[in-house]
Amino acid sequence: MTYNLETAAHPEKLRRVAIDPVSRVEGHGKVTILLDDQNKVHQVRLHIVEFRGFEKFIQGRPYWEVPVMVQRLCGICPVSHHLAASKAMDVIVGARKLTPTAEKLRRLMHYGQMLQSHALHFFHLCSPDLLFGFDSDVTKRNIVGVAAAHPETAKRGVLLRKFGQEVIRHTAGKRVHGTGSVPGGVNKALTVAERDELLKDIYPIIAWSRDAVHLIQKVHIQDPGLYNSFGIFRSNFMSIVGHNGDLDFYHGSLRARDDNGKLIFDGVDYQDYDRYIEEEVKPWSYMKFPFLRSIGKENGWYKVGPLARVQNCDQIPTPFAEHERKEFVDYAGGTPMHAPLAYHWTRMIEMLHAAEAIKELLHDDDLLGADLVVQGERRTDGVGVIEAPRGTLFHHYRVDENDVVTMANLIVSTTNNNQAMNEAVRHVARRYLHGREVTEGLLNHIEVAIRAFDPCLSCATHALGKMPLEVELVDAEGALVHRLSRS
Amino acid sequence: MTQTFTLDGKAIPFADGQTIIQAALAAGVFIPHLCYHPEFKPHGSCKLCTVKVNGRQTASCTMRAAAGMQVESNTEEINAERRALTQMLFVEGNHFCPSCEKSGDCQLQATAYHLGMMSPHFDHFFPNRPVDASHPELLLDFNRCILCSLCVRASRDVDGKNVFALSGRGIKTHLIVNAKSGRLADTDIALGDKAVQVCPVGVILRKRTGFAVPIGERTYDKAPIAETVAQEGT
Numbered sequence: 001m002t003y004n005l006e007t008a009a010h011p012e013k014l015r016r017v018a019i020d021p022v023s024r025v026e027g028h029g030k031v032t033i034l035l036d037d038q039n040k041v042h043q044v045r046l047h048i049v050e051f052r053g054f055e056k057f058i059q060g061r062p063y064w065e066v067p068v069m070v071q072r073l074c075g076i077c078p079v080s081h082h083l084a085a086s087k088a089m090d091v092i093v094g095a096r097k098l099t100p101t102a103e104k105l106r107r108l109m110h111y112g113q114m115l116q117s118h119a120l121h122f123f124h125l126c127s128p129d130l131l132f133g134f135d136s137d138v139t140k141r142n143i144v145g146v147a148a149a150h151p152e153t154a155k156r157g158v159l160l161r162k163f164g165q166e167v168i169r170h171t172a173g174k175r176v177h178g179t180g181s182v183p184g185g186v187n188k189a190l191t192v193a194e195r196d197e198l199l200k201d202i203y204p205i206i207a208w209s210r211d212a213v214h215l216i217q218k219v220h221i222q223d224p225g226l227y228n229s230f231g232i233f234r235s236n237f238m239s240i241v242g243h244n245g246d247l248d249f250y251h252g253s254l255r256a257r258d259d260n261g262k263l264i265f266d267g268v269d270y271q272d273y274d275r276y277i278e279e280e281v282k283p284w285s286y287m288k289f290p291f292l293r294s295i296g297k298e299n300g301w302y303k304v305g306p307l308a309r310v311q312n313c314d315q316i317p318t319p320f321a322e323h324e325r326k327e328f329v330d331y332a333g334g335t336p337m338h339a340p341l342a343y344h345w346t347r348m349i350e351m352l353h354a355a356e357a358i359k360e361l362l363h364d365d366d367l368l369g370a371d372l373v374v375q376g377e378r379r380t381d382g383v384g385v386i387e388a389p390r391g392t393l394f395h396h397y398r399v400d401e402n403d404v405v406t407m408a409n410l411i412v413s414t415t416n417n418n419q420a421m422n423e424a425v426r427h428v429a430r431r432y433l434h435g436r437e438v439t440e441g442l443l444n445h446i447e448v449a450i451r452a453f454d455p456c457l458s459c460a461t462h463a464l465g466k467m468p469l470e471v472e473l474v475d476a477e478g479a480l481v482h483r484l485s486r487s
Numbered sequence: 488m489t490q491t492f493t494l495d496g497k498a499i500p501f502a503d504g505q506t507i508i509q510a511a512l513a514a515g516v517f518i519p520h521l522c523y524h525p526e527f528k529p530h531g532s533c534k535l536c537t538v539k540v541n542g543r544q545t546a547s548c549t550m551r552a553a554a555g556m557q558v559e560s561n562t563e564e565i566n567a568e569r570r571a572l573t574q575m576l577f578v579e580g581n582h583f584c585p586s587c588e589k590s591g592d593c594q595l596q597a598t599a600y601h602l603g604m605m606s607p608h609f610d611h612f613f614p615n616r617p618v619d620a621s622h623p624e625l626l627l628d629f630n631r632c633i634l635c636s637l638c639v640r641a642s643r644d645v646d647g648k649n650v651f652a653l654s655g656r657g658i659k660t661h662l663i664v665n666a667k668s669g670r671l672a673d674t675d676i677a678l679g680d681k682a683v684q685v686c687p688v689g690v691i692l693r694k695r696t697g698f699a700v701p702i703g704e705r706t707y708d709k710a711p712i713a714e715t716v717a718q719e720g721t
């Protein structure tokens with residue numbers, strides 16, 4: 001866990017190469033690299049340039065509006081924010097345990113979101129790189145190229161995504177900006193007709209998800225030199241895990257492991273998340289850098305998302321996905337796999353689990369129930385945590401006696417992965433860019449590393465609009481020449 | 488013999504004293520409107536109900552019907568003006584439909600759909616208007632007030648309370664609460680009051696009930712405003 005290349009010793013006189021915006025990452029990100037005359041890399045930083053100040057926006061609003069409002073945070077995983085905020089507001093309204101109907105409908109909505117998001121990421125954003133190679137012809141390295149060379153794969157990608165969106169539509173009311181989840185429960189059960197419509201398509205969805213796991217597994221295993229080492233760095237990892245250590249995207253307690261897989265903490269109630277996790281502010285970035293308090297900021301950063309989750313859980317509670325998890329663990333050889341490109345393999349295992357879990361839920365008559373909302377004793381603080389497609393997502397609110405939000409703190413998945421993504425980018429830069437002419441293919445390697453984490457950069461900026469930011473110019477002797485700062 | 492006037496080529500019967508909009512709605516013909524409400528005296532302020540009578544523009548909620556009038560309402564020219572007025576209402580306040588609990592039940596939104604408004608067109612004012620959450624059962628979100636004065640009329644004329652008033656002039660006009668503190672908690676408003684029910688947009692809200700009705704079951708999910716209003720004959 002080194003900080004090499006985070007800051008160049010002598011950034012002056014270095015040529016700046018900016019990849020901006022990182023194409024095919026939803027939202028907006030920027031990587032800057034400082035090179036010397038021999039093209040030696042001195043500094044590499046992944047910047048989050050978009051700035052939205054959402055927490056400020058939420059303050060002063062009534063609490064029941066928040067689960068709907070926060071969907072504006074992110075155009076690609078609005079359901080995750082909808083549910084994380086709902087879970088926080090459950091705590092506020094004293095609904096510590098939802099009715100079976102409400103909990104299962106929310107799970108269904110969430111697993112639908114997982115399926116559509118993972119399908120979008122894998123088939124639309126990544127399959128061009130994975131099927132054609134990172135420095136293949138750039139004019140073909142896109143979804144249109146995939147559709148021409150692998151029409152069946154491209155078609156399945158579209159249908160998997162569409163199915164996930166239909167699940168969302170039936171549970172949330174709309175594909176985007178739904179209102180299905182409310183503080184204390186849901187506002188609508190499934191009708192028999194809606195349930196049957198989804199059931200009729202679920203079996204091919206599971207079969208295609210299995211095929212997708214096998215596809216990426218094959219690609220990975222065929223080129224271990226690349227897939228096991230590209231952008232690699234070792235780190236802690238964290239996620240929530242469900243009952244008995246099950247993989248669970250909707251609910252559970254926090255568990256973190258070190259880079260060898262040893263437990264750092266387990267069974268942590270996420271209401272206490274801020275006793276375990278702290279966020280560091282760095283002057284060069286709007287996005288914060290979270291770390292585990294017990295380890296400290298130097299080495300306490302971690303990764304989240306599919307690669308963390310699949311290796312953090314003890315088992316996956318659906319048979320096909322559990323089989324694939326075991327295959328993955330065997331391949332990794334009994335120690336945690338840290339290679340960023342293994343995110344793809346684990347992401348597809350998760351998609352398979354989501355498909356199987358949706359099938360099980362659709363066979364559960366609780367989805368058709370009438371008991372939708374519970375309430376209990378009001379509280380002022382509520383934390384909601386969910387495993388979003390990209391990783392652990394925290395929503396924390398304080399609500400006053402007049403029902404108005406007075407404090408909001410969000411840690412989005414991409415922020416949790418901030419340091420990890422920076423590390424991966426530095427590793428790739430060190431390995432592939434050092435001392436060479438910069439070509440599109442080389443630059444694409446950096447993007448490939450970022451994209452493995454599936455960042456949603458537009459929603460990941462974390463600030464109140466007043467975060468101090470400064471720019472420094474340092475000369476060859478290390479002396480400060482110029483500083484620009486915003487107060 | 489019933490008297491009639493002509494509205495977009497159709498004969499509309501009316502009784503003495505009826506306004507154009509009253510007669511039109513009674514005959515099942517929709518004329519867009521926001522500050523008109525069948526139970527209250529007309530206010531004539533929003534101008535959405537503007538029609539052309541014998542070639543001259545006038546508010547149909549205040550103009551009495553007369554035999555033989557030639558009235559134009561559903562023309563591209565008039566609807567374009569109505570659309571521009573609606574767009575102005577959207578930019579003057581803070582109307583973000585996707586996260587508004589009145590979405591699907593809101594007359595402003597439904598009217599915008601009816602008029603085919605695709606975007607706000609003008610620059611947003613983004614006024615800064617904090618909510619009044621002081622009352623235990625009711626929330627006031629001033630961000631969405633379109634100054635139709637329906638709550639003012641309802642509170643004064645039906646509830647006999649005078650809880651609300653419009654204050655200021657022109658672009659500075661705003662809704663106020665008639666209490667020394669200016670807070671709703673310090674008035675005698677009650678949940679059952681007419682004033683609580685009439686707001687056509689999402690200003691006067693019952694607390695803790697937002698989003699309880701799922702998408703698909705809200706008023707204008709079932710039928711567009713023209714049909715909904717025409718069916719009710721309001």
Ligand code: SF4
Pocket residue numbers: 631632633634635636637638639651662685686687688690691
């Ligand atoms: S609060 Fe509602 S009813 Fe009252 S003036 Fe404003 S928009 Fe009209």
Ligand code: FES
Pocket residue numbers: 519520521522523530531532533534535536537546547548549
């Ligand atoms: S409805 Fe006639 S002016 Fe508003």
